[in-house]
Amino acid sequence: MAELDKVTQAILKYIDEAGFKQEGAFNLRHNGMALCHGDSEHIKIVKKKDKPGIDIYIDSETNGEEVHIPVVLDASGFTDKVYNDFHIADGAKVVIIAGCGIHNDGHADSQHDGVHSFFVGKGANVTYRENHYGAGDGEGARILNPVTEIFIDDDSVFTLDTSQIRGVDSTKRETYVELGKNSKLFVMEKLMTHGNQMAESNMEVRLNGEGSSAQIISRSVAKENSGQIFHPAAVGNSKCNAHIQCDSIIMDKAQVRSIPEINAKHLDAAIIHEAAIGRINDEQLIKLRTMGMKAEEAENVIIEAFLN
Amino acid sequence: MAELDKVTQAILKYIDEAGFKQEGAFNLRHNGMALCHGDSEHIKIVKKKDKPGIDIYIDSETNGEEVHIPVVLDASGFTDKVYNDFHIADGAKVVIIAGCGIHNDGHADSQHDGVHSFFVGKGANVTYRENHYGAGDGEGARILNPVTEIFIDDDSVFTLDTSQIRGVDSTKRETYVELGKNSKLFVMEKLMTHGNQMAESNMEVRLNGEGSSAQIISRSVAKENSGQIFHPAAVGNSKCNAHIQCDSIIMDKAQVRSIPEINAKHLDAAIIHEAAIGRINDEQLIKLRTMGMKAEEAENVIIEAFLN
Numbered sequence: 001m002a003e004l005d006k007v008t009q010a011i012l013k014y015i016d017e018a019g020f021k022q023e024g025a026f027n028l029r030h031n032g033m034a035l036c037h038g039d040s041e042h043i044k045i046v047k048k049k050d051k052p053g054i055d056i057y058i059d060s061e062t063n064g065e066e067v068h069i070p071v072v073l074d075a076s077g078f079t080d081k082v083y084n085d086f087h088i089a090d091g092a093k094v095v096i097i098a099g100c101g102i103h104n105d106g107h108a109d110s111q112h113d114g115v116h117s118f119f120v121g122k123g124a125n126v127t128y129r130e131n132h133y134g135a136g137d138g139e140g141a142r143i144l145n146p147v148t149e150i151f152i153d154d155d156s157v158f159t160l161d162t163s164q165i166r167g168v169d170s171t172k173r174e175t176y177v178e179l180g181k182n183s184k185l186f187v188m189e190k191l192m193t194h195g196n197q198m199a200e201s202n203m204e205v206r207l208n209g210e211g212s213s214a215q216i217i218s219r220s221v222a223k224e225n226s227g228q229i230f231h232p233a234a235v236g237n238s239k240c241n242a243h244i245q246c247d248s249i250i251m252d253k254a255q256v257r258s259i260p261e262i263n264a265k266h267l268d269a270a271i272i273h274e275a276a277i278g279r280i281n282d283e284q285l286i287k288l289r290t291m292g293m294k295a296e297e298a299e300n301v302i303i304e305a306f307l308n
Numbered sequence: 309m310a311e312l313d314k315v316t317q318a319i320l321k322y323i324d325e326a327g328f329k330q331e332g333a334f335n336l337r338h339n340g341m342a343l344c345h346g347d348s349e350h351i352k353i354v355k356k357k358d359k360p361g362i363d364i365y366i367d368s369e370t371n372g373e374e375v376h377i378p379v380v381l382d383a384s385g386f387t388d389k390v391y392n393d394f395h396i397a398d399g400a401k402v403v404i405i406a407g408c409g410i411h412n413d414g415h416a417d418s419q420h421d422g423v424h425s426f427f428v429g430k431g432a433n434v435t436y437r438e439n440h441y442g443a444g445d446g447e448g449a450r451i452l453n454p455v456t457e458i459f460i461d462d463d464s465v466f467t468l469d470t471s472q473i474r475g476v477d478s479t480k481r482e483t484y485v486e487l488g489k490n491s492k493l494f495v496m497e498k499l500m501t502h503g504n505q506m507a508e509s510n511m512e513v514r515l516n517g518e519g520s521s522a523q524i525i526s527r528s529v530a531k532e533n534s535g536q537i538f539h540p541a542a543v544g545n546s547k548c549n550a551h552i553q554c555d556s557i558i559m560d561k562a563q564v565r566s567i568p569e570i571n572a573k574h575l576d577a578a579i580i581h582e583a584a585i586g587r588i589n590d591e592q593l594i595k596l597r598t599m600g601m602k603a604e605e606a607e608n609v610i611i612e613a614f615l616n
Contacts, residue, residue, distance in 0.1 A: 054489075082582040233567075234586075250572050257571040264556070264585040265563045275581040296362075 002028075002036035008072050008217050014133040015099030016070050016163075023027040027054055032080045039174040040145040043067050043094070053083035053115075054094075060089035060121070068097045071114065076106020076140050081113040090121035090153075102142040102168075111143040114255040118150040120158060122180075125286075127159040134167025137195035148174070154209060162301040163190040164199065179240075181209035187216040190307050193226035193254070207240035207269065218246040221303050222254030233261035236269025246275040249306060251299075309493040310336075310344035314379050315411050322441040322473075323376050324409030331376040335362055340388045343380075351375050351402070361391035361423075368397035368429070376405045379422065384414020384448050389421045398429035398461075407439035410476075426458040428466060430488075436465040439502075442475025449477040456482070462489040462517060471498040472507065474616075481509040487548075496522040498615050499533035501562070511540040513536040515548035515577065526554040529611050530562035541569035544577025546550035554583040557614060558609075 001021050006014070008030060014019045020028070025043035028035045032052065039045055042062040046055045073080055079108060088094065104110040120126055134142030146162075152158050164171060177185055185205060195198050207213045214234060222228050234242040248256040262271040280302055288298035309330050311559050312320070316338060320328045328336070336343045340360065347353055350370040354363045364375060381388055396402060413417040426534035430435055442450035452472075460466050472479060485493055492514060501507050513522045522542055542550040556564040570579040588610055596606035 248572070250575055250577070252575065254575075255571070255573045257569065258581070259567060259569040260581070260583070261565065261567040262583055263563075263565040264558050267558060267562075267587055268561065269558070270586040271581040271584070272586075273566070273581070275568070275569070275570055276579070278568055278578040278580075279575055291348055 003100060004029040007074050009101055009135065010183060011072050011101035011135065012070055015101045015131040016068055017131070018066065018096055018097055020068055020070055024065065024109040028067045029069070029071040029082065031073055031075045031078060035042065040065060044048065048083060048280030051083050052081060056084065056086045058086065058088045058092045058094050060091045062092040063096050064093050064095070066095045066097060070098065071112055072101040073100070074103040074112050075111055076104050076138055076262050077112055079111040081115070082106070083115045086116070086118045087113050087283065088120045088124050088126055091123045092121065092153070093125045095127045095129070097129050099129070099133070099136035100144055101135070101152070103141045103237070104134070104136040104138045104142050106138040106140045109141040110144055111145070113145045114145070115147040116149070118158070119158050120150065120152045122153045122237070124156040127161065130159045130163070132164040132168050132171065134182055142167060143170045144168050145172045148176070150177045152183045152185065154176065154183060157181070159182045159186045161188050165190070165192050166194065170196050171199045173202040175201070177205045179205070179207050179209055179212035182211040183209055184212070185214040187214070189218040191220040191228065192230055192303070192307065193224070194223040195226060200229045201231070204235065205233065205242065206235045206237060207242060208237045210238045211240070212238065215240040216244045219307050220248045220256065221251070221307065222248065223251045224254050225253050227255045228257070230258045231261070233263065234271050235263045236266050236271050240266070240270070242271040243275040248277045249280050249303065315382050319380050319409030319411055319441065320378055323409045323439040324376055324405055325439070326374065326405055328376055328378055329534065332373065335377045335389065337377070339378040339383045339386055341383055348373060351379070354376070356391060360389060360391070364392065364394045366394065366396045366400045366402050370402050372401050372403065373413065374405060376439065377407065379408040379420055380532045381408070381418050381420055382411040384412050384418055384446055385416030387419040389423070391423045394424070394426045396426065396428045396432050396434055399431045400429065401433045401434050403435045407436050407441070408438070408452055409441040409443070410452070412442070412444040412446045412448045412450050414446040414448045417449040417451055419453070421453045421455070423455040424457070426466070428458065428460045428464050428465055429556050433465040434464070435469065437469045438471070438495065440472040440476050442477065442608050449476045450475060452476050453480045453552070456484070458485045460487050460491045460493065462491060464488070465492045469495045473498070474502065476507070477505050479507045483509070483511040483535065484560045485489040485513045485521070487513070487515050487517055487520035487522065491517060491521070492517040494523040497526040500529040500531070500611070500615065501536055502531040505534040505535060507535070508537045511541070512543065513541065513550065514543045514545060516545045516549055518544065518546045519548070521549040522551070524552045527615050528556045528564065529559070530564050531559045532560050533565045537565045539567045539569070542569065542579050543571045544558065544574050544579050546574050547576035548574070548578070550579040552581040557583045557588050557600040557611065558585060559588060
């Protein structure tokens with residue numbers, strides 16, 4: 001079993017809440033190299049030969065197993081680009097726990113660009129969790145630019161659960177999803193920015209298959225001088241249902257821009273969007289403060305409740 | 309009093325529902341020329357000297373008066389570009405009825421591009437109604453590209469009521485609004501497209517003044533092979549409230565794309581957006597059909613109710 005240093009262990013606690021163990025199927029990428037790796041009976045992880053990254057093969061017998069593939073960067077000035085492909089067989093049920101943490105104590109920027117592609121067979125059920133986190137005292141920025149492509153075949157369910165809670169100076173997320181017949185997508189995106197952080201999230205969901213559906217929920221809090229831009233788009237190419245909901249809280253001098261797009265190209269496409277941006281709920285704040293909480297404590301309680 | 313031919317009279321019925329009369333303040337533009345024109349005690353219309361168009365001066369004593377400025381185009385192959393500026397004094401209360409109708413029996417396209425600018429003083433109340441309509445049996449297209457700029461000073465109310473019900477082959481609307489302190493904007497946009505028509509509506513509302521508010525409601529029906537694109541944007545630059553609501557019905561092979569944008573640049577900006585695209589309500593349809601209505605009749609009843 002590989003020894004993990006303290007910085008790596010600390011980061012893993014944030015990005016892998018379920019607890020990272022060197023058991024079953026797992027792959028820990030550390031400063032661009034696989035630090036440790038394991039396969040299970042149903043899940044095989046194979047290093048790519050033509051470019052950095054791994055192929056993850058999840059067979060159709062997989063029944064609720066977890067695969068953990070965290071990424072830790074603690075070298076300042078390092079840029080890591082990685083391509084991970086997930087091959088999910090018909091009928092597989094799997095929980096994939098990814099995530100990236102950057103600890104940067106230096107002057108130079110550290111950056112991780114993860115390109116994740118999911119090829120989901122028929123009748124599968126996939127949950128993909130991705131936590132992003134930054135730490136360290138250096139002036140160098142912590143930058144995360146994930147690209148996620150998801151191709152969902154008929155009768156499958158895909159749950160995409162992403163979270164960026166703190167320490168990431170700059171992020172640009174690109175997410176692209178295609179849905180087959182009777183397939184379902186659930187997206188829950190959580191984002192908090194502070195300081196001078198910038199976050200941008202672009203998402204395009206193409207409901208191609210008859211009876212497909214998508215539910216996209218985005219919750220964000222922007223503090224201090226930070227800025228956020230959201231551009232989720234749902235394109236209805238068949239008889240389908242989509243519901244996008246974006247809610248943001250702004251604080252201090254923060255700015256949030258939300259540009260959802262709904263695009264109905266089929267008579268039986270039903271697409272709904274709701275978005276709201278506003279300040280923290282004053283009534284809740286007063287209630288908590290009269291219970292004896294300090295302003296900051298009360299704010300944190302409300303923000304946490306809002307994001308969870 | 310100027311004689312109006314039958315085509316002009318027929319078009320006026322559509323674009324000026326209140327009834328066009330050569331009384332009070334009015335200006336009828338016909339194929340690029342003022343056909344008739346009148347002033348009232350409080351409202352003066354002056355022909356521009358440097359470019360086509362008129363300046364409309366509405367004094368602060370104006371109290372609920374209507375001014376009618378319709379545009380009729382019945383020459384095929386004619387492109388008319390006009391600049392109309394509305395100077396609305398502090399405290400004025402006025403109802404402006406504009407609108408453009410194109411009757412095209414020819415092979416060449418007919419086009420009207422109206423650039424309307426509103427300079428609204430303090431404490432004023434302005435209602436601006438604009439109906440767009442196309443008719444005629446020619447193959448030449450009926451094209452309307454209005455540009456509307458509205459600058460609203462403190463404590464004023466502006467109601468923008470636009471409607472494009474039928475016969476316009478191509479339209480691209482550009483609307484820009486700036487709101488001062490405690491000013492209010494109400495927008496009601498109605499749009500129906502059919503055949504191979506294309507309609508695009510871009511709107512940017514800047515809530516600059518403290519206490520300003522905007523309510524934007526857009527209702528549209530897209531039939532047959534027509535297409536519609538909406539891009540309304542609300543930018544909160546101060547303590548303000550904005551609510552955007554876009555609802556569309558698609559029928560046949562029509563496509564609707566809705567890209568609302570909410571942009572909060574101030575801690576106390578509260579902005580909400582809702583959008584929905586879907587097919588005609590089946591339950592209502594069945595109810596009306598069981599009452600003996602034909603499918604088309606029933607659809608028309610539902611569409612009219614939805615747009616009104």
